[in-house]
Amino acid sequence: MADTNCFFSLAILAILIAIFLPLSNGTQRLTASNNSTNPFCRTAENKSLCTSIINGARTWPSATVNAISVTLKLATKGRPMFDDLVKKLPDIGSSRISKDTVGQTCKEIYDFAIECLQGALVDLRYGYKDRLATKLLSVTGPSLECTNAVRYLGMGSQFSNFFSELELYSKTCWSIARAT
Ligand SMILES: *[C@@H]1O[C@H](CO)[C@@H](O)[C@H](O)[C@H]1NC(C)=O
Numbered sequence: 144m145a146d147t148n149c150f151f152s153l154a155i156l157a158i159l160i161a162i163f164l165p166l167s168n169g170t171q172r173l174t175a176s177n178n179s180t181n182p183f184c185r186t187a188e189n190k191s192l193c194t195s196i197i198n199g200a201r202t203w204p205s206a207t208v209n210a211i212s213v214t215l216k217l218a219t220k221g222r223p224m225f226d227d228l229v230k231k232l233p234d235i236g237s238s239r240i241s242k243d244t245v246g247q248t249c250k251e252i253y254d255f256a257i258e259c260l261q262g263a264l265v266d267l268r269y270g271y272k273d274r275l276a277t278k279l280l281s282v283t284g285p286s287l288e289c290t291n292a293v294r295y296l297g298m299g300s301q302f303s304n305f306f307s308e309l310e311l312y313s314k315t316c317w318s319i320a321r322a323t
């Protein structure tokens with residue numbers, strides 16, 4: 144008898160969960176979709192950043208283009224940092240060769256980030272949504288290799304700040320790109 148009761152209440156619990164989960168999800172979606180949040184920014188972690196980089200766009204393609212373009216502009220601003228890196232690396236404890244290697248590694252990782260963003264714009268134009276999402280998620284993928292190397296040479300923070308801001312923007316682009 145006790146077993147039956149227990150089974151019975153578990154079954155009721157399951158039904159209650161089944162009824163109320165979708166309801167509470169629905170309510171959340173409703174509050175999240177009021178006028179203060181653009182529909183393309185509903186899943187963005189940083190909604191204010193998202194709203195600012197879609198720049199008032201009303202359609203999914205234009206929201207995505209705007210966001211990626213702002214991100215590409217941010218990335219482009221970092222170029223001098225990477226071009227000058229070898230010159231600025233301290234000599235102490237590092238040979239010419241290792242400085243060049245670090246400089247080249249960081250430059251390749253930077254170029255990769257730019258290529259991902261430019262490629263994402265091309266994928267968007269051709270409607271390759273999966274590739275677009277993959278590129279946006281890959282932008283700062285290899286960045287640790289650069290930031291660890293420059294940190295080792297005593298120049299970490301500028302580069303890790305750059306990459307973490309770029310990552311925040313790219314992830315925001317990604318959430319916009321999925322909101323279709
Ligand atoms: C939606 O609007 C309500 C009332 O104005 C506000 O409290 C709430 O934070 C808003 N939700 C979002 C996700 O902006």
Ligand SMILES: *[C@@H]1O[C@H](CO)[C@@H](O)[C@H](O)[C@H]1NC(C)=O
Binds near residue numbers: 177178
């Ligand atoms: C949202 O904005 C539209 C048009 O600006 C308006 O018609 C609608 O009532 C607003 N909805 C809410 C929940 O404020």
Ligand SMILES: *[C@@H]1O[C@H](CO)[C@@H](O)[C@H](O)[C@H]1NC(C)=O
Binds near residue numbers: 189191192
């Ligand atoms: C959201 O983005 C803005 C602009 O980049 C930034 O200043 C802020 O710290 C971010 N907020 C969070 C919680 O990451």
